[in-house]
Amino acid sequence: YFIKKNGEIITLVPDSYTAWHAGISFWKNFENLNKNSIGIEIDNPGHQFGYEEFSKKQINSLIKLSNFLIKKYKINNKNILGHSDIAPFRKKDPGEKFPWEQLSRYKIGFWHKLSQRYLNSIRKKKVNNNDKKITLKNIFKIGYSPFLKKKISNDKKNMLIIKAFQRRFRPKLVNGKIDRECLIITKNLVN
Helix, strand or coil: CEECCCCCEECCCCCCCCCCCCCCCEECCEECHHHHCCCCEECCCCHHHCCCCCCHHHHHHHHHHHHHHHHHHCCCHHHCCCHHHHCCCCCCCCCCCCCHHHHHCCCCCCCCCCCHHHHHHHCCCCCCHHHHHHHHHHHHHHCCCCCCCCCCCHHHHHHHHHHHHHHHHCCCCCCCCCCHHHHHHHHHHHC
C-alpha cells in the first residue's frame, strides 16, 4: 500500500502476493520479511531529502488501513514494525517523526508505559557495562535482530540497532548510545 500526502491510499500489490517492500530484513527469528508481511509506504522525502512531518490525513488513513488489516489478518500489535526495526543496517524510516506513541493508543504497534517526565529526568544518565549488556539483551528480546549478512564490527552493528530502537521508542534523542532512559524503556517493554 502507498499513502499519499492527501491521505489517499493506493493498493500497489494485492495482499496475496509477495512484494519486495522489506528487502533484506530480520525480526525475532524471521528473515526476509517480504513473504510474511504487508508493507505500507507513506509519502515522505526521507532523511536524505528533507524529512518531513507526516500529515494528519496520512496518519488518519494509516489508522483506518492498519485497523482493517489488523482485524482481517489477526495481526499482533507487537508485529507492526517500521523498516528501521527490521533493517536497521540500511533503513531509517519511518523515522523519529513517525507517531508510534499516538498509533499505540489505537492498538497499532506497541509503546512503553512510562511517563515522559520521568524519562526526561533520566535521559543521558550513564549506565555501567552490565546495564548496557542488559539493555542490548532486552532490545533483542523485543525483536531486534543482531543478524547481518555483511560484516561490520559488533560495536557498529550494536550502535545501528540501538539507533533503530531509539527512533522507535525514544525519538527525541537518537544517538546510538545506551543511557539509563534506554535501559528503563527496554525493561518496561519486555515485562
